[in-house]
Amino acid sequence: MSATRGKKRRAVTSYCDWMSQLPPELHNIPLFNLAIPGSHDSMSYDLDINSRIIEPDILRRFSKIYCARKIVRRWALTQEETITKQLDAGVRYFDLRVARKQNETDPTRLYFHHGLCTHTDVETVLRVVHDWAERHPKEILILALSHFKGFDKKDEQRLHNHLINFIKTLFGPKLFPRGETPTLKKCWDQGRNVIVSYDWQAKRPLEIWTEIIYYYGNSIDPTKVESNLRQQLEKERPSRHFFVCGLNLTLPRDAKILKYILRLCDNFPNVIRRSLPRLLRWVKEQAGRTPMNIVASDLATRGDFISTVVELNISKRA
Numbered sequence: 001m002s003a004t005r006g007k008k009r010r011a012v013t014s015y016c017d018w019m020s021q022l023p024p025e026l027h028n029i030p031l032f033n034l035a036i037p038g039s040h041d042s043m044s045y046d047l048d049i050n051s052r053i054i055e056p057d058i059l060r061r062f063s064k065i066y067c068a069r070k071i072v073r074r075w076a077l078t079q080e081e082t083i084t085k086q087l088d089a090g091v092r093y094f095d096l097r098v099a100r101k102q103n104e105t106d107p108t109r110l111y112f113h114h115g116l117c118t119h120t121d122v123e124t125v126l127r128v129v130h131d132w133a134e135r136h137p138k139e140i141l142i143l144a145l146s147h148f149k150g151f152d153k154k155d156e157q158r159l160h161n162h163l164i165n166f167i168k169t170l171f172g173p174k175l176f177p178r179g180e181t182p183t184l185k186k187c188w189d190q191g192r193n194v195i196v197s198y199d200w201q202a203k204r205p206l207e208i209w210t211e212i213i214y215y216y217g218n219s220i221d222p223t224k225v226e227s228n229l230r231q232q233l234e235k236e237r238p239s240r241h242f243f244v245c246g247l248n249l250t251l252p253r254d255a256k257i258l259k260y261i262l263r264l265c266d267n268f269p270n271v272i273r274r275s276l277p278r279l280l281r282w283v284k285e286q287a288g289r290t291p292m293n294i295v296a297s298d299l300a301t302r303g304d305f306i307s308t309v310v311e312l313n314i315s316k317r318a
Contacts, residue, residue, distance in 0.1 A: 011314070015090030018310050019184060020138035026313060027185040031140065031195075032242055034184075035287070035312035037305060038093025038142070038296035039086055040248040041078045043112035043125065049073050051117035052102050054149050056253055069116060074267040075251065075260065076115030078298035083125055087132045090306040093142040093244065093294045094129075095214075098122060100150035100159065108162045113149055123166060130170050133193055140176075140187050142242065142294065144212050146199035160200055167196055168207055175207040181240075197242075212294070213238060216246035220260070222275045225249065226282045233290045244294040245286075247279045272298045280308050287312050 012018045026034065052063040053072050062068035081089065099113035110122040126143075133141055151159055168175070176182050176192040187193055198204060199211040215232040217225025229245060237243055249271060251257050260266075276299060283295060295309045 012307075012310055015306050015310065016088045017136060017139060018090050019092070019140060022184065022313060027188075028183050030240070031182045031184070031187075032238075032240060032293055033291060035292045035309050036092050036142070036294045037090055037300065037309040038095065038244065038294045039079055039091045039300035040095050040246055040296045040298050041076075041114040042083065042086065042091075042094040042096055042300075043079070043118050043120075044077050044114040045079045045081060046112070046118040046120050047073050047076060047114065047116040048111075048119045049116065051111075053116060054099055054113045055115055056251075056257060058253075058255065058257065071261050072115040077268060078114065078248065078272070079301075080269065080299060081301045083128055084132060086301055087129070087136075087139075087141075089301040090310060091300050092140060093296060094144065095244075095296060096122075096125075096143060096145050097147035097149070098145055098163070099148070100152075100155075102150065108159065110159065110163060113147075122163065123170075126167065126170055130174075130194075133171075133174060137191065137193055138184075138188055140182070140184065140193050140195065142195045142197070142212070144197045144199070144214075144244075146197075146211065148200065157202075160202065164198065164205065164208060167198075168205060171196070171207075177206045178209040179206065195242075209242075212242045212244060214244040214246055214296070216244075216248055216250065218250050220249045220251055220271065222249070222278050225279065226286075230286060233286065237290060242293055244296050245283070245292055247276070247283070247295065247297040249275060249298065269299060273302070276303060276305065280304060283308065284312070 012021045049069050053060045059068060097113050098110050099117050101111055101117050111117040171194045174192055174194045176187055176195050195209060197209040197212045215229055217228040219225050251260055292312055297305050
């Protein structure tokens with residue numbers, strides 16, 4: 001049913017500001033209990049074909065070969081739209097993997113990565129996110145920084161400290177601290193609409209959250225992805241913390257990867273397009289069995305992904 005008798009369900013009409021359009025009964029529940037659309041490897045649309053190969057390890061030795069980098073890019077590109085367009089489309093969780101480029105001359109400049117490094121540096125992208133958050137104070141953004149690569153041991157502490165201090169300075173009073181339970185109303189009342197998690201085993205300031213658990217199917221086969229996710233969500237899912245149900249497909253990490261990346265007439269976005277409708281049907285079915293929190297996907301701005309996830313918040317309370 002699209003509405004209950006005597007009381008019409010409130011519909012979301014613009015996903016650019018979908019959180020502010022949720023019904024009042026959702027304003028005071030923990031954000032851990034909301035369904036929130038996210039993007040997996042959020043910056044992969046910006047991969048620099050001239051950077052060295054970061055992963056997979058089996059291909060790193062071929063970094064100097066242009067064709068090898070071109071193949072990696074074709075199979076590492078999981079998002080098509082810029083960070084701003086993802087935000088405008090309704091994405092609220094961002095999977096941001098950080099790397100130091102080889103031979104980078106700036107002592108603190110960092111980039112994002114997925115297979116290759118990005119063109120755009122971390123600080124530039126975070127400033128874009130900050131400006132968007134300024135214009136949309138009722139939209140809560142969750143930034144998950146992880147998978148740090150290319151940090152020399154002698155520089156590791158300094159680079160982490162610099163990035164954490166940059167985040168604290170840039171977002172300042174917008175940062176919702178860990179230790180409190182965030183709700184929409186609490187975030188709105190306090191003017192705090194940015195949550196940053198940082199996956200680094202060291203003491204973090206109160207403004208920075210610990211790693212957000214990311215469940216994924218670890219397979220390129222949608223059937224296995226569904227099965228593996230179902231098992232994890234039904235056994236391990238936390239109840240008082242953010243968690244991610246990652247719909248992303250995963251290429252093999254050993255020599256079996258060659259079976260896929262050497263296909264001349266295929267690429268990863270095509271594989272994702274063929275699988276995403278099925279995975280979205282599974283999400284709707286699984287949401288009836290186990291609560292969903294963050295649901296992250298490749299090609300997050302395509303098709304019905306965002307509307308399907310946001311609608312979970314309305315349909316389960318109809």
